[in-house]
Amino acid sequence: MTVTRFAPSPTGRLHLGHAYSAVVGRAAGDQLRLRIEDLDQTRSRPEFVAGIEEDLRWLGFSWDGEVLVQSERGAVYAAALERLRQDGLVYPCFCTRADIAAALAAPHGLAAHYPGTCRGLADDPAQRAVTPHSWRLDSAKAIERVGLPSWREGEATFTASRDDIGDEILARKDAPAAYHLACVVDDAESGVTLVVRGVDLRSSTPVQRLLQTLLGLPEPAYLHHALVTHADGRRLAKRDLAPTLAALREDGVDGPALARDLATGLLPSGFRLGDA
Template sequence: MTLLTFRFAPSPNGELHLGHAYSALLNQKLANISGGRLLLRIEDIDTTRCTPEFEAGMIADLKWLGLDWEKPVRRQSEHFAEYGTVLERLIREELVYPAFMSRGEIRAFIADGEKRGRDWPRDPDGVPLYPPADKALSMKERKRRIAENAPFAWRLDVGAAMARAGRDLAWAEFSDGTLSTTRSVEARPQDWGDVIVARRDIPTSYHLAVVIDDALQGVSHVVRGQDLFSATGVQRLLQEILGLQPPAYFHHRLILGPDGRKLSKSFRDTGLAALRDAGASPEEVRRMIGL
């Protein structure tokens, strides 16, 4: 019998807060009640902001909370070659293209369109979708710009990818109370436009790395915050075109700050290290987050 596999996957670019504690402990709870596995993954592809110091602090916080996980820990920064191999496949299959527009050029392009009375589409986070100009460049022009060291990112051609998928996409969303109760959610990757899947100097992005890692590690159930609910559509599309088995998902409630906003790593008063230093116990943290 295959064990259910859960994972907690933080980025070491700051200190963990109460929201991370809720997600980590909920993953552990579901792994325990199902007799499954809990993995820890360090999502550190952003090598400029992620540091060994933050990673050490996160692991200390998680051990203080009482978490235990299977070894070894997977660090994304150690697997760029694997991501690069998948990226090369997407390039060969013409499902991605090099996008050269800077942020300033994107703003100018959109502003010009809006002056002409066109409402520019935006993604679920309110960010304008990437303009289509680069997708129309010839292969010769793309190669010329790359050869001249022009800055670029690899973007997923969502239209081509959806055509390749060839069917309506959905994912199974389960409840935290029972792993057997699920509902089907329509995946709408088109709402995000042509998302970045890799940088020129880093052969992956969050979206690409997470679907590869989940598949390689045999993750069966992804438990994460409601803020990533809509982004699951992009990941389902990548899973489909790469032939990867999709996990089931549960997007849990968010722990909010005193002002009612989602917590971030800049909220030091809700940071786990600060709470521990102030004398809080792991049991008190569990009560604070409703576990």
């Protein structure tokens, strides 16, 4: 049995790109789980959670099992982080966002990953008394421990390069987990066997596969689909006020008919599928 998931963030109303991702995920699996990725409590809103469920029902969708809500799972994430900490695979990072931005824009050119400023800091009692801004994966130790990760996408198997994986943030002082850690823990909890998401998230796959191996979690397969864009190629984004499903509904669009069209790659006028 193939289990997929749809995992939106409740930071705004769903738009056509979300609908396409949900349609692709529903079509690719025997069961579809719904996950609410609301770890960013400064931007998440209860009304947007209700809006997600309303929009999916308007499309004619149902989901299998209970809705998984990330903000309710802090203890589960903390346990996963502690396991990695006990294995010596994470380290505290005291860099602020400004520090990190400056390091990534160093004179030698824009860096792809955090340069490990806080990795291997000497044991300083004064520093230990300060709450770190975040906890980071020690990617070099992790890769030395289990090797470079591989994953399946369709009939192909890919193997990450060392440059694909940095010392990613796994938790912040104001959040029990960051995206990568929460994602792999939740996919395992929901029994997801096929991760369906946009091609813009393909770069997340190497570090997530590494975390799955380190934590002994099941290995899903992956499907990264093309993104819905405006006809001129501009990406849809909440911050750019992309047309919402709620607005389409108010305009009299038939939800199930829209879902059927999306399943065949037929988009409303003014939109197209970008390159996968």
